[in-house]
Amino acid sequence: MNNTSSADRRPEQLAAFGRLLDVLDRLRAECPWDRKQTMQSLRHLTIEETYELSDAILRDDLSDVRKELGDVMLHLVFYAKIAAEKGAFDIADVLNAQCEKLIFRHPHIYGDVTVSSEEDVKRNWEQLKLKEKGNSSVLGGVPVSLPALVKAMRIQEKARGAGFDWERKEQVWEKVQEELHEFGEEFAEAEHSPEHQQRAAAEFGDLLFSLINFARFAGINPEEALEHTNRKFIRRFQYLETAAAQDGHQLADLTLAQMDVYWNQAKALPVDETNPTSEK
Template sequence: MQPSREISRLIEIMAALRDPVTGCPWDLEQTFATIRHYTIEEAYEVADAVEREDFADLREELGDLLLQPIYQAQLAKEAGHFDIGDVIYAITSKLIRRHPHVFGDLDANDAEAAQSRWEAIKVEERAAKAARKGEQTPSVLDDVPSTLPALARAEKLTKRAAQVGFDWPHYAAVKEKLLEELAEVDSAREMQDQAAVQEEIGDLLFAAANLARQAGVDPEAALRDANSKFSRRFHYVEARCREDGVAVEDAGLDRLDSYWNEIRAADKA
């Protein structure tokens, strides 16, 4: 077996790994449930490579991610559900259907018009899916995955609700709601009700995700950027402690804060 640029070789390798007689013992033990977390992990590693603009890593991580649908399709084929050809047919069909302005006779003069058409077609698809399953009129919240990161899911839920008019009228109204939720966190803490504190902080974070959406910001991406900024600045604080010959844990808040303010000022310069 030799490497290849053709996806057919990857499919062949995956089938060989799952061969009941000559396959890999570890791969033969895997199920949909045991490999699902790898799909999520690999997607995050792709995102990380993109954010770092490391294209050598990106090439490798995209390969790792590509393996996941090949792997799951092989499991599905063995169980008689579908194969990778069915997967490819489904996505090509969906892309053609959702882009009538490219593959059909409809016009979309700008990105906003294309997005509007895309969303309208998705609504039709959800209704058709519900009909196939014998379900009643689908909820606009259907198919928002429960496994999404909580902040990303909050943004997606509020975006879906907004499509049918259930939304704050403007940014200022969401800001007011955010302050209201913060006051409720304070109230729960004053009552020393930890369960209520957790609930109110959840409401606060949900309101923050809604605020981000109203401001045209992806809250998940914004928080990732904030995490990265905090890590970079704290690494600077640790480096300054080493320069001054003091352990971080012995430096004291005033010294640590002064180092933090140094890097903050440098960032804003």
């Protein structure tokens, strides 16, 4: 692809989208696998494809991002195709409704509302969502099935959009310290009774929630930060396994001190050398 503007490529983009719809129409009519699919059968595959797209984005692999976007796009038009067969809606209904929603939620672009910052845009967005969906609670739009860490982020962002938030990050850090102390107290007693164990678990949840809150104030995405740490640990541990095997050792036969030698070697190496295998 060259650097031609999106508007200049609009006919080509529309033709490509139409081609995808045509291909799916034929597959749905003639392929036994595609013909038997339902929204329910596609659901877990869509989740998998979304995670694969997420992985490609984290690797900054634009070639894979393009491929994974295609897979996700196929699933989106597939759902619309199934709905059209049921007489519920089709892809045009989906896209037109999305356009109307975007126009409605951007009155500073399509209307006469004035904003002075990104925070104003976010605040307006949440207020318009409440009005649009008729939710009685600001938090009513947070999906129940979201992973807990991501859900905590969304809860805090929505509360902030309603004006319920800390004023300074120092206040949030004090809250982290308070929750850490409370968890420590309950954990010290946790082995003495199931009640203390339950309270320790509850305080640990409070601690995590406050850390996620502080990350938001610090401009850190905690989900991405944790995933980078996961990948770092995997690289270093795999180096440990490989290096130990090259020296004729089984991990089960090594002491923790011996494993720490390899671990420290892994920490000292550049990221792209700690694991010669791809993360794909």
